[in-house]
Amino acid sequence: MNILGHPSLAWLPSILYFLFxxxxxxxxxxxxxxxxxxxxSSSALGRSQWLLLPVLILHGFILHESIFTAAGFIxxxxxxxxxxxxxxxxxFWVESWYLxxxxxxxxxxxxxxxxxxxxxxxGGYVLSSRAVDDPxxxxxxxxxxxxxxxxxxxxxxxxxxxxQDRYLHKTHQxxxxxxxxxxxxxxxxxxxxILFRILTVGFALxxxxxxxxxxxxxxxxxxxxxxxxxxxxxxxxxxxxxxxLIARQRIGLRGLSAIRxxxxxxxxxxxxxxxSRFVIEVLLQR
Numbered sequence: 001m002n003i004l005g006h007p008s009l010a011w012l013p014s015i016l017y018f019l020f021x022x023x024x025x026x027x028x029x030x031x032x033x034x035x036x037x038x039x040x041s042s043s044a045l046g047r048s049q050w051l052l053l054p055v056l057i058l059h060g061f062i063l064h065e066s067i068f069t070a071a072g073f074i075x076x077x078x079x080x081x082x083x084x085x086x087x088x089x090x091x092f093w094v095e096s097w098y099l100x101x102x103x104x105x106x107x108x109x110x111x112x113x114x115x116x117x118x119x120x121x122x123g124g125y126v127l128s129s130r131a132v133d134d135p136x137x138x139x140x141x142x143x144x145x146x147x148x149x150x151x152x153x154x155x156x157x158x159x160x161x162x163x164q165d166r167y168l169h170k171t172h173q174x175x176x177x178x179x180x181x182x183x184x185x186x187x188x189x190x191x192x193x194i195l196f197r198i199l200t201v202g203f204a205l206x207x208x209x210x211x212x213x214x215x216x217x218x219x220x221x222x223x224x225x226x227x228x229x230x231x232x233x234x235x236x237x238x239x240x241x242x243x244x245l246i247a248r249q250r251i252g253l254r255g256l257s258a259i260r261x262x263x264x265x266x267x268x269x270x271x272x273x274x275x276s277r278f279v280i281e282v283l284l285q286r
Contacts, residue, residue: 010066010120013059017089017113020052024106052093059086059116066119068138076124080148085115087149088156091198099194104185107160108153144209148269150202151241154195155266158259161191165256192254196245199262203241206269210238230272237268 063083067074089112092104164185185191213234244261247253253261 009058010062011117013055013062014113014116014120016055016058017109017116020048020055021106021109021113023048024109049093049096052089056086056090056093059089059112063119067124067141072126073137074124075127076119076122078118078122079124080145081115082119083145084149084152085112087146088112088153091150091153095194099186099190104157104160107156111156140209140212143205143212147202147205147209150198151206151266151269154198154202155263157191157195157198158262160185161188161195162256162259164188164191192258195258195262196248199241199245203238203245206238206241210234233268233272237265237272240265240268 059082063079063086067079067083089108092108096105165188168188186194213231240261244253244258244265247261248258
């Protein structure tokens with residue numbers, strides 16, 4: 001059975017992500033549980049984590065099969081966003097076993113549900129018929145999208161930190177769903193540690209991506225160095241993330257200044273591929 005020209009199985013990860021998101025919303029809408037119910041809450045969290053694992057495996061399998069095809073290497077802005085979301089959820093799944101990240105789950109699941117829908121609507125284009133058979137290029141692709149996914153998660157995390165900070169500094173804090181959600185987020189200091197942990201790993205992978213990309217441009221474009229908008233914005237984002245981590249190390253950059261720097265750096269990274277492909281594929285219809 002095909003829907004919009006795609007196997008109906010492609011819809012399944014998005015539906016499941018939204019179901020998990022709805023489960024989280026219901027969780028926050030409940031009243032604060034008593035202390036004697038915390039153990040059952042922890043066991044429910046563990047079950048939810050294990051149930052999420054098959055969804056991640058299915059999403060990853062569908063992404064692989066839709067990108068590395070018999071026709072060649074198919075990619076576009078929708079595939080890029082879906083892959084970023086998948087990497088972000090994978091990171092969350094691993095880290096949530098070690099750090100208190102329950103309050104972040106709903107946001108990440110909502111983003112994953114939306115992004116995993118996009119490749120069904122926007123099919124992408126064959127970028128290369130040769131690259132799909134090159135194992136080194138596949139390695140470059142995995143590293144690149146791991147970097148993009150982690151840095152996307154860092155940007156989302158920075159936005160959550162900004163909202164959390166604004167809420168905590170309100171004179172009169174509201175009650176209800178928003179209050180329950182904010183109260184379940186980790187403390188701001190912990191959130192900041194998580195942010196720079198994500199940034200450090202993401203920047204290391206981005207460094208490999210930028211320099212290995214110079215080599216693999218020969219495979220895709222037949223030129224050892226291809227200076228287009230993607231390369232320029234990619235290098236700019238790398239320089240900005242490097243400056244952010246240096247400022248953190250040297251002067252202890254934190255708070256709103258760090259959040260703005262993260263979002264500015266991510267904007268450059270987004271323009272490097274996703275933004276430009278969106279303009280080309282959707283607005284210009286090329």
